[in-house]
Amino acid sequence: MSEILIYGIVGDSWDGLDAATLVPMISAGDDDLDVRINSPGGYVMEGLAIYNAIIRAAASGRKVTCHIDGLAASMGSVIAMAGSEIVMADNALMMIQKPRI
Template sequence: MSRFFNIQTDAEGVCTIFLYGDIGDYYEVQSGRVARELLEAEKAGSRIHVRINSNGGDVYCGIAIYNTIKNSKADVHIYVDGIAASMASVIALCGKPVEMSKYARLMLHS
């Protein structure tokens, strides 16, 4: 699994995908990369942690990430480590469940 940039696996087989950075095809969090990593994580284990620290970004890339996570057969847990703003907040809301510390922020547009 080391060939993937945003994914780590621990000794218990729990995979962690990091959505750190802006969302979009030309930014750190790319929908195609996240989809491939999620499929690889599903093969490696049934539990996946998605950790978010993002100001948001491209809506259509975010929707693709949202749908990929939402349709996953794995047990997906979402953690907001810093901020989940704009499109990143929509992705965070597909969690099963969503956890965040009292210092983290979730920003939704009205």
């Protein structure tokens, strides 16, 4: 089983949470994938690339489970929705923003 940690600001290259780092890690495996999230959000376009990589992994037949370990806010909550199963700790938080039209 592969595990991806998104603990920090989505898109932060300093912490390795940018799409250029995470997408190859997500795409590399063919086993089940666990995505663990503790994020206040981050850069929308980076997050969408990560979200789409997770969707592609699920579409290829991998079981994708997104775990919200602490906080999934803003873009972190969008990434969490890519999982075929979403597991949230009892004391975790999710924040979804109202999108602008």
